[in-house]
Amino acid sequence: MTNHGLETTLAAVWRFLRLETEEADFEKWLHGNPELKTSLGDDLYAEVISTNFKRRGDIESLRKQLRRWAIGYQRTECLCNLLKDSDSRGLGYMADLFKAKMKRLACRTPWIELWRCRPCAQAWLLGTDTSWDVVLFQRVTDAEVSAVLNDDDWPKLVVDPKHIDHLWPSEGWLRVCEYEDLEDWRRRDGQPELGRLDRANLLSVNHRQDVEKSKVCGCYFCLSIFEPTHIYRWIDEAMGLGRTATCPKCGMAAVLGDASGVTIEESFLREMRGNWYPDKTDGVPPSKSTRHSARLEF
Numbered sequence: 001m002t003n004h005g006l007e008t009t010l011a012a013v014w015r016f017l018r019l020e021t022e023e024a025d026f027e028k029w030l031h032g033n034p035e036l037k038t039s040l041g042d043d044l045y046a047e048v049i050s051t052n053f054k055r056r057g058d059i060e061s062l063r064k065q066l067r068r069w070a071i072g073y074q075r076t077e078c079l080c081n082l083l084k085d086s087d088s089r090g091l092g093y094m095a096d097l098f099k100a101k102m103k104r105l106a107c108r109t110p111w112i113e114l115w116r117c118r119p120c121a122q123a124w125l126l127g128t129d130t131s132w133d134v135v136l137f138q139r140v141t142d143a144e145v146s147a148v149l150n151d152d153d154w155p156k157l158v159v160d161p162k163h164i165d166h167l168w169p170s171e172g173w174l175r176v177c178e179y180e181d182l183e184d185w186r187r188r189d190g191q192p193e194l195g196r197l198d199r200a201n202l203l204s205v206n207h208r209q210d211v212e213k214s215k216v217c218g219c220y221f222c223l224s225i226f227e228p229t230h231i232y233r234w235i236d237e238a239m240g241l242g243r244t245a246t247c248p249k250c251g252m253a254a255v256l257g258d259a260s261g262v263t264i265e266e267s268f269l270r271e272m273r274g275n276w277y278p279d280k281t282d283g284v285p286p287s288k289s290t291r292h293s294a295r296l297e298f
């Protein structure tokens, strides 16, 4: 792995800040990748690389500097970066804070659901555990999202086994609530709440094949319409290839191509914008630096 584009560096730094990476591994990573200089800038890189990992104080100051740097690039108003790949938050206020910018895409049981963050597009498997009063959050990939939505094939919620038992409705619960069985619950109340605009939103990530086949593309943030050949920056890299297009005009990852089966015209883009970016108005640049803002173009 030699590709340390900005997105990759940010992901690794957030992992370190969330205490998901061992300090020794992070040190090795820093020293093994001189190209980090491009992402971090000369000054910060020089400081970072001179950190003495044997000194607690040095590590703490490294964390502080990297946090400041990463937050500077925090391009969304969501809190996804604060969640580990597998994490939990107290049921109620705390979990609701994290869910505030997310949209539910599908339900497996009354307790296990698939959500996607609107601003950053990260998908999460959520498990509500009413015995321990926590909501479990587990990062899932776009491939896992497709498997759920297309084939009802759910990733396993990997948590402490003592939690998982409570996440499945018991026969008693189903009976009390007058469901014959889980299938009955899913038929009657567990239907995904996916509307037309939600489906279109899903088509704006991990869509390189569609975009490249499209005759015309449009951005539902700035409403510009353009040919796919004008796209010059792709994000969500896998194997060195960006999978999600960003708009050549405004830099947002809010691009749809007609080969995805949507009609690219201003009225539709405007409708999408009203749903996903309700605060955006014509001619006004994004108020805060948002995930895919143009400042990342440099």
Ligand SMILES: [Zn+2]
Binding pocket: 076, 078, 079, 080, 081, 117, 118, 119, 120, 121, 122
């Ligand atoms: Zn997010």
Ligand SMILES: [Zn+2]
Binding pocket: 219, 220, 221, 222, 223, 224, 247, 248, 249, 250, 251, 252
């Ligand atoms: Zn745009």
